[in-house]
Amino acid sequence: MPRHRREPRVVASFDSTHEALACEAACKEAGVAGRIIPTPVSIRADCGLAWSMPPEARGDFERLAEGRFTCAGLYELEL
Amino acid sequence: MIYLNCAATSHQRPECVIDAVADALRTFGSCGRGAHESELAAARSIALARERVSALLGFGHPERLVFAANATEALNMAILGTVPDGGRVVATDWDHNSILRPLYRLRDERGVTLSFAAADRRGVLDIDALVNAIVPGTGLVCLTHASNLTGNVLSREELVRVVKAAHGVGAPVLLDCAQTAGARPICMDELGIDLVAFTGHKALMGPQGTGGLAVASGVDVHPVLRGGTGVLSFEEGQPAGYPEHLEAGTLNGHGIAGLSAAAAWIAEKGLDTIHAHDLALVRRFVAGARRAGATVYGDFPVTEEGLLAPGFDHAPVVSVNLPGWDSSEVADALGHDYDIAVRAGGHCAPRMHRALGTQDTGAVRFSFGCFTTEEDVGAALAALAELAAEGEGDDDATS
Structure with missing residues (x-):
């Protein structure tokens, strides 16, 4: 059985590894669901880290981001 | 996992590498900054590391193997230190950003002309085009020994051909061995390669923060970094002698001790x-x-x-x-x-x-x-x- 199941996700991209890790730390501290993933090619093909979260976490994420970290974009994807 | x-990076390393770094952290002073046994221990360790890494590169002048933080720093040293303003450089599609970005900087800031040999859809370099691009006035030829994307590797025959063409117009050849040092013989002297850049933490299995540049006898690299060397303190310029010529500031003695242990492990294997x-x-x-x-x-x-x-x-x-x-x-x-x-x-x-x-x-x-x-x-x-x-x-x- 395949171990990977695609599901709807909201993905935040960043312009630096530092920002991605700042996001991870803030989300973990605040209990916002999600995890670090390689930036999907459909967002950008040139590497980097992104934050992938379930759609229901988006509101908490956006409130948390203000003043804590800067994401370059938010995308709705099937991953 | x-x-x-x-x-x-190598991630898995021989235990002797970890032990050597730990031992160095406990015992080393600063290489070249005093004559106490603790300073001498660091200096001797670094000298031995030069010999061991040089041997793996097929390089017979360990005093001209200079340490750097990584291959990127070594490549910057080599590129920025050899290409004159308005000069010409031949490079290839295989090159990593650690070569490309210094070259683009030279193009944008110092009027250097760049010529790139193309690779095809299999990643194979057009060696004829590369050789033909090496014309009089070429100041440096940059080669990547193995592509970090495809793993394609330049053959001995291809290297010999390019070196011959480069030397025919007086251009030194810089070989980026980030993916090959420690994984195969390099034969720097035998092939007549002028500059070999390596990283210490990939196939060489040393700690991150180690790398360097081997500079063939007769090739000079203008030092980009200036600073303390532990010798000739009253001279205003960087010492002319190697390795201090290109080693400004305290070396990563602890990391280099690990690299040295790794090089010995590789030589034995x-x-x-x-x-x-x-x-x-x-x-x-x-x-x-x-x-x-x-x-x-x-x-x-x-x-x-x-x-x-x-x-x-x-x-x-x-x-x-x-x-x-x-x-x-x-x-x-x-x-x-x-x-x-x-x-x-x-x-x-x-x-x-x-x-x-x-x-x-x-x-x-x-x-x-x-x-x-x-x-x-x-x-x-x-x-x-x-x-x-x-x-x-x-x-x-x-x-």
Whole structure:
């Protein structure tokens, strides 16, 4: 059985590894669901880290981001 | 965890490397900054490291092997320190951003002209074009020994040909050995290569923060960094003698102690043995990845029976894509669902990706090292086959 199941996700991209890790730390501290993933090619093909979260976490994420970290974009994807 | 990202760093290292760093942290003073036994211990360790690493590079002048923080720093030293304003440099599509970005800087800030030899869809360099581009006035020829994306490697014959052309117009040859130092013999002196840049933490299996540049006798590199060397303190300029000429500031003695231990470990195991081990893994992986339906990038000549041709050579790096999958998603699935570490994305190799036509998709890179086993490769292939089966009929995933 395949171990990977695609599901709807909201993905935040960043312009630096530092920002991605700042996001991870803030989300973990605040209990916002999600995890670090390689930036999907459909967002950008040139590497980097992104934050992938379930759609229901988006509101908490956006409130948390203000003043804590800067994401370059938010995308709705099937991953 | 199965670590197949050895082209990024070795991750698994001989225990003697860890012990050497720990011992150095407990006992070393600062190399060249005093004559107490603790300072001398650091100095002796670094001198021994120069000899051991030089031997692995086939370089007979260890005093001209200068240490740096990594291959990128070494390449910057070599490029910025040899190319005159308004000069001309020949480079290739194989080159990593650690070569490309210093070159683009020279182009933009110092009027340097750049000429790049192209690679084809298999990543094979046009050596005729490369040689033809080496015309009078060329100030430096930059080569990458093995592509960090395809694993294609320059053959001995190709290197000899390019060196001959470069020396014919008085241009030094810089060889980026980030993916090959410690994984195969380099034969720097024998091939007449002028400058070899290496990193200490990949196939050489030393700590991160180590690397360096071997500078052939008779070749001078203008020092980019200026500062303390522990000798000739009242001179205003950087000392002319090597290695201090290019080593401003305190060296990473603790890291270099680990690199030295790693170099001794590699020498004992044998570069030819390591190369054969790596090649066997590449053969198995390429065959298995193709069976799984992956697109495999790189030059893999096959016999009529479909086997990789005898005499086939390659660095332990293979990049692939799976139909119906985003390359970053494959890397994430391998990491998250199978605990297999690989690397997706652009690999700091923009020209190589464009040559392969993967600039919009990226690729999933698998890279092997001394501690990679047949079982590791088998597990990666099994995972790839599962993902490939899942991706069948799911072409929307890459949209």
